Amino acid sequence: MSEIKKQGKQLYYLSVLTLVLTFCMIVLGGVVKNTGSSMACPDWPTCNGSLMPEMVGAVAIEHSHRILGTVLGILACLMVLVGVRARKKEPLLHYSTLLALGLVIAQGILGGLTVLNKISAFYSSLHLGLSHLFFATVLFIAFKSCATSCEQKSKDPIFPPKLITLAKIACALVFVQICLGGIIRHFGAGPACGLGWQAAFLCQELDTGVRTLWPHNGPGQLHMLHRLNGYFVMFALIGLTIPLLKFARINKLPSLRRLLIAIHATVFIQVTIGLHVVSTYISAVIVTLHLAFGLLLWALVLSVFFRLNKKYMNEGAQCCA
Numbered sequence: 001m002s003e004i005k006k007q008g009k010q011l012y013y014l015s016v017l018t019l020v021l022t023f024c025m026i027v028l029g030g031v032v033k034n035t036g037s038s039m040a041c042p043d044w045p046t047c048n049g050s051l052m053p054e055m056v057g058a059v060a061i062e063h064s065h066r067i068l069g070t071v072l073g074i075l076a077c078l079m080v081l082v083g084v085r086a087r088k089k090e091p092l093l094h095y096s097t098l099l100a101l102g103l104v105i106a107q108g109i110l111g112g113l114t115v116l117n118k119i120s121a122f123y124s125s126l127h128l129g130l131s132h133l134f135f136a137t138v139l140f141i142a143f144k145s146c147a148t149s150c151e152q153k154s155k156d157p158i159f160p161p162k163l164i165t166l167a168k169i170a171c172a173l174v175f176v177q178i179c180l181g182g183i184i185r186h187f188g189a190g191p192a193c194g195l196g197w198q199a200a201f202l203c204q205e206l207d208t209g210v211r212t213l214w215p216h217n218g219p220g221q222l223h224m225l226h227r228l229n230g231y232f233v234m235f236a237l238i239g240l241t242i243p244l245l246k247f248a249r250i251n252k253l254p255s256l257r258r259l260l261i262a263i264h265a266t267v268f269i270q271v272t273i274g275l276h277v278v279s280t281y282i283s284a285v286i287v288t289l290h291l292a293f294g295l296l297l298w299a300l301v302l303s304v305f306f307r308l309n310k311k312y313m314n315e316g317a318q319c320c321a
Contacts, residue, residue, distance in 0.1 A: 007149075008090070008093075008149030012142060012149055016142050018079065019139055025131070026132070029065055032061055033124075037061040040058035040063075044111070044115040045112065069107065073108065076100050083141075099137050107131060110123055125187070129182060132295070135299070164309060167240075170236070170263075170304070171301050171305050178298060187222070188219070190223070190277070192222070193223045196279060197279045237301070241264065245257060256307060259303055260304065
């Protein structure tokens with residue numbers, strides 16, 4: 001095995017571990033918010049004046065989130081150390097590891113600012129958006145390093161630029177929807193359209209009780225923007241992926257077809273869970289599930305986009321899908 005393939009394999013294993021822990025980190029961040037544990041550690045970087053407080057109750061939830069963030073920082077440093085050895089033959093891989101390290105450092109700073117500003121809605125929303133960008137960067141590193149270390153040559157055809165553009169639009173739509181959801185949650189607009197099944201489809205004006213598609217108050221409008229955009233994203237993803245499905249079927253690309261079908265199933269489940277968030281009076285479990293499936297959908301659309309971009313993935317794109 002050549003040196004570059006060996007480094008690619010090492011980076012692949014590191015990035016997959018980082019990816020799994022990042023998924024857990026983001027979901028755990030949702031648990032912190034949804035269980036009201038955000039101010040269990042009112043100081044930073046210590047927790048109640050200690051680097052290792054007694055791990056019970058809300059403190060255990062909040063401080064576990066911080067510990068996992070530290071682990072991710074260490075893993076990001078290790079990825080940079082491996083990536084720097086491949087910088088001559090795979091400069092994009094090297095720069096991606098540097099970006100991941102920069103993002104995780106920024107995440108740590110934002111986390112501290114969030115606490116020091118008494119759970120600022122602005123910093124919390126920015127923290128969520130940046131976490132998904134870090135996740136995307138690590139996923140790219142996983143794909144790229146796998147393609148670098150792959151022994152077999154890709155049998156993928158050249159994907160038309162139009163299909164790559166469709167995948168790019170799908171990624172943008174999902175990311176915007178995720179950010180909207182985070183803004184609603186952190187700015188307290190979750191119950192702005194009422195709660196229960198009677199408010200699951202139309203927005204209930206809190207002052208008059210009238211149900212409408214577009215309320216008069218700002219928080220209600222923000223809430224409905226997220227809902228309506230959710231339906232738009234669902235139909236848009238289905239529409240955008242139909243040409244990709246057809247291309248995958250004609251060119252006999254079963255792994256790509258599985259990814260696309262998983263997107264269809266996940267976006268439908270995500271919209272259904274979204275309705276249950278309102279109907280269950282913003283249940284902490286359902287809201288956390290909503291976050292987890294949103295992150296899964298983000299991973300799937302990114303995977304399709306990376307799979308289609310052979311110019312980034314080298315000749316091993318197919319074996320990494």
